[in-house]
């Protein structure tokens with residue numbers, strides 16, 4: 582049951598496993614920490630049962646449901662971090678756009694942005710506490726209920742990824758509508774990216790105030806851009822977010838590690854490693870050793886096993902994990918998949934992945 586105490590972001594239970602936070606800061610650990618993107622998801626029967634018949638965004642707006650879904654994977658597997666159950670598209674909603682989750686189709690905007698004039702439909706000043714207070718409540722409640730077992734990660738979509746959804750109106754192969762804006766309406770594009778950045782900064786600070794112990798920024802659509810467009814329309818905003826969030830947190834004497842995950846953005850790896858994030862997340866298209874070389878030991882790395890490797894037999898998963906650990910090394914490294922888990926994956930394979938990371942990394946660290 583939810584109690585009054587659970588509603589306040591104070592007196593949180595003490596953290597017992599800070600392996601993830603130490604690895605994010607590049608410190609020595611006893612084992613390599615591990616978590617999975619989409620660890621709270623449809624591959625778990627208990628998740629499907631909790632979500633059955635309920636609207637996706639209504640679930641996101643119900644703190645007790647978000648808390649339960651966040652905790653479910655922790656009851657099964659010894660993950661070293663939890664990520665709050667929510668969605669990146671709650672930010673466009675907070676800015677005044679309608680977004681629905683359509684079964685079999687994914688997120689859908691009935692009225693996407695078409696032309697620069699449509700920016701007038703967005704809220705000029707977003708009251709983040711009012712519009713997204715339900716996420717903050719979910720984070721605070723979860724920090725109490727997680728009982729200090731592992732740190733809780735908050736997250737947001739990055740400006741370019743959210744802009745592309747707001748213009749495409751949903752998933753897309755080419756993202757040509759959103760990219761059309763970059764080439765035809767660069768000023769309006771920058772205006773929208775700036776508006777998103779302002780909301781995101783407030784949103785991330787609100788998540789930390791509510792109890793988030795680390796923050797991940799998802800630039801899921803980095804691969805749609807090339808290096809030139811990424812440098813103009815994505816990177817400056819990613820940097821601005823980290824800089825502004827960190828400056829504000831510093832004033833309050835807080836230090837919260839930040840992770841940037843630019844899917845298929847390997848062309849930008851050098852730049853990403855110099856963007857004020859402690860951790861750079863990687864998809865599976867980059868080799869661990871070359872990622873280390875290109876980031877020059879400046880950041881911790883997170884990733885990057887191909888999620889589909891979880892379809893392999895358990896022994897093979899263990900071998901793949903071992904190679905991955907040898908490639909990254911055990912220091913300044915957080916094991917994860919290169920993208921989220923898929924609904925048809927076997928929970929047992931996820932367990933095998935987590936176990937392989939812990940077992941192999943403990944051995945490697947002992948032998949050092």
Ligand SMILES: Cc1c2[nH]c(c1CCC(=O)O)Cc1[nH]c(c(CCC(=O)O)c1C)Cc1[nH]c(c(CCC(=O)O)c1C)Cc1[nH]c(c(C)c1CCC(=O)O)C2
Nearest residue numbers: 618619620621622637664665666667668669687688799801
């Ligand atoms: C692009 C993106 C979205 N949402 C998110 C991203 C960035 C990460 C990425 O690149 O995948 C981020 C996200 N979405 C969700 C989380 C929760 C935490 C976790 O990772 O466990 C996180 C971190 C829950 C969710 N978000 C969604 C689900 C599945 C739908 C459901 O539960 O009914 C979950 C568990 C829905 C969603 N939401 C979105 C998509 C494309 C989908 C899939 C639609 C589908 O497959 O039908 C937008």
